[in-house]
Amino acid sequence: MLEEITSQYSPEKLERKIQDFWEKSDAYSKVREHRRGGKRFFFVDGPPYTTGHIHLGTAWNKIIKDSILRYRSMNGYDILDRAGWDMHGLPIEVKVEGVLGFTSKKDIEKYGVGNFIEKCKEFALNQKDDMTEQFRMLGAWLDWKDPYMTLRDEYIEAAWWTLKRAQEKDLLEQGKRVVNWCPRCETAIADSEVEYSDRDDPSIFVKFRLKDEENAYVVIWTTTPWTIPSNIAVAVHPSFEYSKVKAKTSDGREEILIIASQLVEPVLKKGRYAGYEILGSMLGEDLTSLSYEHPLADKVPRQAAMEHNIYLADFVTAENTGCVHIAPGHGMDDFEVGLKNNLPIFCPVGSDGRYTEAAGDYTGMHIRDANTTVIEDLKERGLLLARGKITHRYGHCWRCKTPIIYLATEQWFIKISDLKEQMLSEIQQVNWYPSWAGSARFRDWIEGARDWCVSRQRYWGIPIPVWKCRTCDSMHVVGTKKELLEMSGLSGDIELHRPYVDSVTIDCPCGGKMKRVEDVFDVWFDSAVASWATLRFPQKAEDFEKWWPADFITEGHDQTRGWFYSQLGASMVAFGKAPYKSVLMHGFTLDGEGKKMSKSLGNVIEPKDVIAKYGADTLRCFVLSASAPWDDLKFNSEELGTINRTLNILWNVYRFPLPYMVLDKFDPSKVSLESVREHMRREDRWILSRAQTLINDVNKAMDQYTLHRALRSINEFVLEDLSRWYVQLIRPRTWVEADDPDKLAVYRVLYEVFVIMTRVIAPFMPHLAEEMYQNLVRNVYPDAPESVHMNDWPVADESLIDKELETHMDMIRSMVEASSNARQKAGRKLRWPVSRIVVSPSSEQVAEAVASLKSVLMDQTNAKDIVLIGVGEPWDELGYEAIPNPSTIGPVYKGDAGKVLAAIKGADVMSLRRSLASSGQAEVDIPGGKATVTPEMVKFEERMPEAVASAEFNAGSVYVDAKLTRELESEGYAREVIRRVQDMRKELDLAVDEGIRAHIRITDQRVLDLVLDLEQHIAKEIRAEVQVIGLDVDANGTLSKDWDVEGVSMSIGISPT
C-alpha cells in the first residue's frame, strides 16, 4: 500500500538512504544485467587523472555521462561503461617527490627506482579510491567495481600492442628532434603540457664578426643568451632588403654593420651610435656567401673548429635586426634550418640543464645562470651592441612551472603527420554535438597536427616496449607480455613497470643482448588507447569484435587537443579508423564572475560542499539545466537555491495527496485509468495530455544531447502544470469525504502522472526518482522492478495527447491571471466571490476555450457566473463616453466648432458609435441645424459600470463584476471566519479530521447576520462539533484570538473536543 510521507524534503538523508539501498541491493549491476542482450551501447569514460579530489568540472562531466547512460539504459540499451583512471605520469611523480622531499632525478635514483615506483602506485591507487567515493556521492553510475586503470598489465599491453602496430606500419621513428624540455623534471614534455605565461628575459643585440671583411659584423637579436655558445648559423629572409652601414660610435670609432634596411634606425638607436652612413644594400639571398666567426670561439673550442655561415629562411620576420641567430640544438625552426643545410646539431646542454664538456669553459654551468655570464663575455669582446629586458609569453612546464628550454634529443615519434588526411576524413564520419566541435574546432586542430613525441625520460609510466641490441643496434618492439616472456625465455609472471621490465633481456640473432630503451610513454599515449584497453584488447579479442568502436564519449572542450585527438591518433595507427561514433563536447565550469576556477584564485567550489547543503540531485539539476552542455557554466549559488526549491515543490506535490489517498485506502492496482475515464474532468485529461507531451519533449531534447532543454521541460511541467495549476484545481476534489468517483478519478490521474514522473526524472534526479518509485510503485506492485532505473522509459500515449485542450487551458490560465489583475483594481480579494466574470474574446478559439473549460474558469476566478460575449462584439453593459477631437473639428466647422463639440458630448453615445461604425459618418443636432461627424472627429472611451474592473489578456479582455449582494457578502465573511479558524487549528497542530469547539464573537450586527446565514456551512468546514456565534459570546478556548476583518473586529476561541 501507498505510504504517507510526513517529512520535509531533506535531500541529504534521502540520498544517503537511497545510496545505501543501491549498494545493498547491488542495483547498478542488476540494472546493467537487466539489459543484457539489448542493443549495445559502448561508452568510454574519459579517465580523470588520479589527483585525489574531484572538482565541479569533473563532477559536471560525470553527471552528464550518468544522465545520458541512465536514459539509454531505460531505453533498453545494453551498456558497457567501465569507469577509467589515468594513473601514470609526471604529476604523480612530482607529488611523490614532494612527499619524499626530492628535488631531482638523482634523489630518485638514490632512493631506488623500484621503491619509488611502489610509492607512485600506492599513491595512485589511494587517490583513485578517494575519488571513486566522491563520484558515487553524485549518484553517478559507472562500473566502479571493475574500472580500467592505466597501471594494470592488461592496459599496458594495449599500449605496447599499439606501438608495435605503429612500427609495423612504419609510423614509429626514433631520431634527434628538438623537444620542449623541462630541466627540472629532466624530461621531454608534450606541446600540450606547455603552459604559457608572461616572463621577463634579457633582450640582446649581438655583433657577429664577418670573416672576410675587416671590422664588419652581422647583427642578431636574441632573448636566450645562453644559446649563443650553441650558435651555428645566422638566418636571413631571402627577399628582405639588408643594408651595409658604416656606423659611428659615440667615442668616434667606426664599424660596418649588416642589418635589415627598415630596421637600421631603431637598432643603431639602441646601440647609441652617434651617426651612420649607408654603404650599400642587397637582398637577403645575396648574403649567403658571408661567413662569420663564432663570438665565443675562444671560450668554446668546439666552435672554433666549425664553420658559421648565413642561410636563408622564410620564417625570418622584419623585427629586431632581421637576422636570426640559429642554434639547431635549441629551437624548432633552428633545427629545421640545420637539417636543410646539413649543419651540425650542436647541443652542448645536458638533460639537467647544465652545459656539457662540449661547451668548453662553460662546462657544468646551469643555463639558468648562464645568461649573465654570456652577456658579460660578449661585452668583454666588444660584441654586445645593446642589451635590455623584454616581457613576453614563454612556455613553462605545466606541472612544476619551470621555464622550458628546447633541446635536441633522441626521442620516439609517431608520424601523425602522415595520417593527417585520413584523420580529417574520419572525423567527418563522427557525429559531433555541437556540430562545430568537429567541423570547425577539431578540424582546425588536426590540420596543424605534427608528429607525436611519445617518449619521456621518467619512471612512472608505461615502459616503451622497444628492445635494442647492444651489439648490432637492431631493435624489436614487443607487443604483449606473452611475447616478452617467450622471447626472453622467462617463466612465470613479470611486472611490466620499471625497473623490473628493464632487467629483462632478449637474445639478439647476432649473438648480442637486447635491452629495453629506458624511456616511458607520454601519459597521453596511455589514455589514447582506452577504447580498446577497456575491452581488454589485445588479451581478449571477442569483446573488441562485439563492441568497438565506442558509440559515445563526452568530455570538455579542452580535450579537443587532448583525449579526442590522442585517441583518434592512436586509433588511426592501430586500426585506421576513428575510435568513437559520436562525441558530445561540453564546456568549462567558471565562477560567478565567469572566471576560471583555480586554486590560486581561491574560487574553487567543492562538489561535496554543495551536496552537503543541497544534495546531489540539486547539484545535478543545476549543472544540467544552467546552460547548454557545450557552453561554459557559470556557477551561481543562488541558482542552486532556486533549483533546490523546485525539487522541494516536486516533493510537496508528491506529498500533498498521499494523506488523502492513504485515508481512503486508495489502491491504484485495483483502479485502472480506463475505469475512471468517464469521471475524468477536462483538467484531468489536460494534465494527462501534458504529461505525454513532456515525455516527447524530453525525448526530443535527449536525441540531440540538449540536456538543458530536457531539464527545463521537466522544470516547467512541475512548476507550471503540476504545482501552480493542476494541484490548485483539484484540491477541493481531494477533500471530499464520501466515496466519490470524481475523487477517485483525481487520485488515479495524479497517480498516473506521478508514476510517469518517477521515470522521466530518473536519469537526472536518480535519488528522488527512486524514493518516489519505491513508495508509489513498489509499495503497490511488489513484483515491479526493484529499482526505478530498471524501468523502461515511458512511451508517450499519443491517444492521450490533446493539443487543442492544452491550448485552451493556456488561454484559461491567462484569463485567470487577467481577472486577478482586474480584482486587484477593483479592490476585491479572491476570497470574496464575484457575481460574474465577462469574457470578451478576440478569437473563436478563445470562445471555445471558455465554453470547454467554464467550470475551471469559474473555480479559479471564484465567480458565480461566466458571461461569454461574441468575438469582437462589445459588452452591451459597457458604457462609452464620446470624446470630441477639436483639432479635426476646428478646421471643418470653424465658428461652429464649439457647438459641434458640445453636441458630440451630449449625443446618444451608442447610436453615434453604431452610425459611425456602419456608415462612416453620423449627424448630430446643433443649435440651428445639424452637423456631420466623421470617425476622426471623435474617439470613444470605455466607461465601466459601477464596481466593474477590466484587464486585458493576450487574446481578449475580462471584466470582473465585483458588485456585492447579500449572498456574496455572506459567503465572503463566512470564508473570512473559516480561514481564521483553520489558521488557529493549524497553530494548535490539530489533525485534519479532529473535531473542535468554537466560540465566535462578532460585534457588528450586520456582519453577524451575514455570517449566521452560513452558520451550518462554517461549522462543517472547520469541523466544529459545538459552535456558538453571537454578539456577546465569550470567545475563550485552548486558543483564543482577536481579529480585524475588513475593519470588523472578531474574537475567536477554539478547543479540541
Place this chain on the structure above:
RNA sequence: GGGCCCGUAGCUUAGCUCGGUGGAGCGCACGGCUGAUAACCGUGAGGUCCUGAGUUCGAAUCUCAGCGGGCCCA
C-alpha cells in the same frame, strides 16, 4: 597574433538553426491564497538584445568590423 565558442533586465538565462510585437526564474516593490503551509500564487517596475556598419519592407536572429569573456594554439 590565429582558430572555435559566448555576450539579451541588478543576477542566471530562453529565443538565434529557418528574420516578423523579446519570454522566464531569482532579487526588488505591492497585493493575494491558506490543511502542499518554514509551502504557494498574482501584479508592477526593470531591456541601447555588447558597439558600429551592412543586407532587408523589417535584424536579438543573417553578414562584416570592433570591444569584452572562455577554451585551445602561436
